Structures are given as C-alpha cells and as structure tokens.
Amino acid sequence: MTTIYDNRAYRARILHLVADPAEAGDAALHYYEDGVLWIQNGHVHAVGPADEILPLPYQVSVREYPNHLIIPGFIDAHVHYPQTGMIASYGEQLLNWLNAYTFPTEAAFGNAEHARHIAEIFLDELLRNGTTTALVFGTVHPQSVDAFFAAAKERGLRMIAGKVLMDRNAPDELLDTAQTGYEQSKKLIERWHGVDRLQYAVTPRFAPTSTPEQLKLAGQLLKEYPDLYLHTHLAENHGEVKWVKELFPTAKHYLDVYEQAGLVGPRSVFAHGVHLCEEQCERLAQAKATVAHCPTSNLFLGSGLIDLARLRQHGVGVALGTDVGAGTSFSLFKTMDEAYKIQQLRGQKLDPMQAFYFATLGSATALKLDHCIGNLLPGKEADFSILDLDATPLLTFRLQQCRDVRQLLFVLNTLGDDRLVQATYALGKCVHRRGGHG
Numbered sequence: 001m002t003t004i005y006d007n008r009a010y011r012a013r014i015l016h017l018v019a020d021p022a023e024a025g026d027a028a029l030h031y032y033e034d035g036v037l038w039i040q041n042g043h044v045h046a047v048g049p050a051d052e053i054l055p056l057p058y059q060v061s062v063r064e065y066p067n068h069l070i071i072p073g074f075i076d077a078h079v080h081y082p083q084t085g086m087i088a089s090y091g092e093q094l095l096n097w098l099n100a101y102t103f104p105t106e107a108a109f110g111n112a113e114h115a116r117h118i119a120e121i122f123l124d125e126l127l128r129n130g131t132t133t134a135l136v137f138g139t140v141h142p143q144s145v146d147a148f149f150a151a152a153k154e155r156g157l158r159m160i161a162g163k164v165l166m167d168r169n170a171p172d173e174l175l176d177t178a179q180t181g182y183e184q185s186k187k188l189i190e191r192w193h194g195v196d197r198l199q200y201a202v203t204p205r206f207a208p209t210s211t212p213e214q215l216k217l218a219g220q221l222l223k224e225y226p227d228l229y230l231h232t233h234l235a236e237n238h239g240e241v242k243w244v245k246e247l248f249p250t251a252k253h254y255l256d257v258y259e260q261a262g263l264v265g266p267r268s269v270f271a272h273g274v275h276l277c278e279e280q281c282e283r284l285a286q287a288k289a290t291v292a293h294c295p296t297s298n299l300f301l302g303s304g305l306i307d308l309a310r311l312r313q314h315g316v317g318v319a320l321g322t323d324v325g326a327g328t329s330f331s332l333f334k335t336m337d338e339a340y341k342i343q344q345l346r347g348q349k350l351d352p353m354q355a356f357y358f359a360t361l362g363s364a365t366a367l368k369l370d371h372c373i374g375n376l377l378p379g380k381e382a383d384f385s386i387l388d389l390d391a392t393p394l395l396t397f398r399l400q401q402c403r404d405v406r407q408l409l410f411v412l413n414t415l416g417d418d419r420l421v422q423a424t425y426a427l428g429k430c431v432h433r434r435g436g437h438g
C-alpha cells in the first residue's frame, strides 16, 4: 500500500450519505454548508461542520474552497475500459453492436502497448468525472488486464477488473477455451488480486459467449478464491434473452444459467437486468447479488426501461454503471440524470438521494467495500472530489434558486457532468485537477 504522510484539511460544503435513504430517510444524508474534511495518511481523520472542527493544530494546512462541494468519489459498477475508443458508435442494438463495433475494437488488445495506452485514457476520463473506483471489463487477452491493473496501481486507485471469458460465438482471435480461460484467470488472480487496492473479478462476457464448461470453470475459480467478484451481463436485450433460451434449453431462465455454474452469490454483479421475471428478482435478492443499472447504455442501445421499483421491492441491491462504450458518458451525474428519465417513462420517481446512494455508498455496499469507501466517515480511504458549483453560468443561476439540499442534489444530478469536477483525490492524493496535471 502506498503510504502518503499527509495531514491537511479542506474547507467547503460537504455532502455524503451514511446509510440507504430507502431505509434511513433524510437521516441518511449528512450535509455541511460550511464543512471541514480532515485527511491524515490518505484516510479521513474527521469530517463535520467547520465551527466544530476548527481550529486545527497548527501543523495541519487548511485549503479553503468557497462555493465548492466535496463529495465521495463515485463508484462505477459496470464499465468496459477497452471500449473507450468506440463510445458513440452508430445504429445498432446489442447483438449486432457487439459484432459491428465491440469485437473488432477488442481484438486490438492483444497488443500490450495499445492496452496500456487505452487504460491511461480511460483512467484519465474516470478521474475527470470524479469516479475513483470501478468494476471494469478487460478483453479476452490477459495482457489487457495486466495493462489496466499496472496503470491503476501507479495512480494508487481502488479498482476491480478481470479478463473476459469467451469460448464461443465470437471471432476466433477473441476466443479462449474453457481451460485456457481458467488458467489465464488464475495467473492474473495470483498476480493482482489483493495487490495494493486492486481486486479481481471473474468475468464471463455473458452466457451466449461461454460454453457450459467455461461457466463451470468460472464457478470453480470462485470456489477456489472466495473473495473474488463475479462480473457479467444479464437480461439486457430481448434478442439476447431469446438467444440464451435457445443455447441453454434446460435452464429455467437466464439467471439459472449462471446459477447452475455456481456464479450467483453476494459478490456477483450483473450488469443491466432489464428483462427479469419475478423469480429471477427473488433469487437475486435472496443471493444478495447486485444489479448494475446502466441507463445511458440502455437508452443508447434501445435495450429497455428497467423497473427499478420492482427490483427494490424484491430487495435486490442496485448500483449504477456507465457501461461505456454502450453507455454515452463516463459521468455518474449524466448516468443519474438518465436513470431519472427512465423511471419517469415508467411513471416512477427516482429520488435524488437514492440515485446518489446508488453511485456512492450503495455501490460500495454492493461491492462489499463500504468499510473503506462510499462516504467520508472517519477511517475511510480519502477518495473524494471537489465540485465547482460555479462550473457553468446556468449552474450558478439555477443553484441560487435552491432552497434545500435535496434540491441542490437534484440540480447537480440533472445538470452535472465533468465540468463540475474541480479536483479528484484518491487515498488523499490529488489525481486530477481541472485544467492542470494532477
């Protein structure tokens, strides 16, 4: 672990969640109009209203940020770093989109230098958007994961990633076999899992591109290393769901394909989950698995409008993902904005506190990382961003009309994007500064 012997404080507005607002109501939100965040050795030492925390000992430097807001680093629960260069690709829905754009793009990641180059661009984008942790797809090539983890390690970031497992229904150059996929994953796990802030996720792309044998060996990895994650896609698109039924005729439903391979558990994150039956919702809740909702992607690929209220009624854990390159923005603000609109189309309301929870503490809880990230309580790793509340003239003007913190949060969720992010910190260290070099 990189040790940073710092001892400094930031004075600004501060906002974070300390519980799920669906359970704790307004008490879940802690907001200080004039707050102080005191960091020591990369961790939060204290947080609270300035009049309680100040004065600090003389050796602590205090940086003042008038009309700025400090929030915890965002946690992106589903994103593909190799697809950074194919964001905004025209005209297809999921299955054709994979063939037309994704597979040709991912084929280039057998080249380690290329992989490293894209990993750096991707991490720059995450940090520019205030995202400090992500659950990340590599490609089928082990070197794509080496490149990503090496880049994340150098920046001191908390990241989870894995090599894609894919042994059928894709171009030859993108296929492993059940056995090589297992062996390559195992080597990567031994090399990276638990190194500094890095963790490994077993990553079958989705049921159609893996044989039952490959899925079974993915389950075997989870048995051998119980603290790994499982990261895959589930029920994103109607054509995909139909195809899974044809490929796995004996499975009860889509989730059952994963279930039969031992892939459904509390450390499993399923991207999308747009088209699920009651039984699958129940099973996800019972297993304490997570659905990573990716609204910009669901709209962009025309995949469907997720019923968030139903998932929540069943007790399924929800987090937010950008799903770039099908997603259209690295910003969790833009993601919250689109999530709200999807629920509007369903006649439901997505409370801004709830959306913010899905992007911070809720995501941390889903990833079993709420003991170290997700909010700014003392003892947590100091991953946070400083937002400029005067980032645009419209923002300045609109925020003047806000009468309470809920309104403030909703305006940020709706109008916010990368322009808001003045600086991003990971483990107390500045890893991005707007217009600067970190």
Ligand SMILES: [Zn+2]
Pocket (backbone or CB within 6 Å): 078, 079, 080, 233, 271, 323
């Ligand atoms: Zn995806």
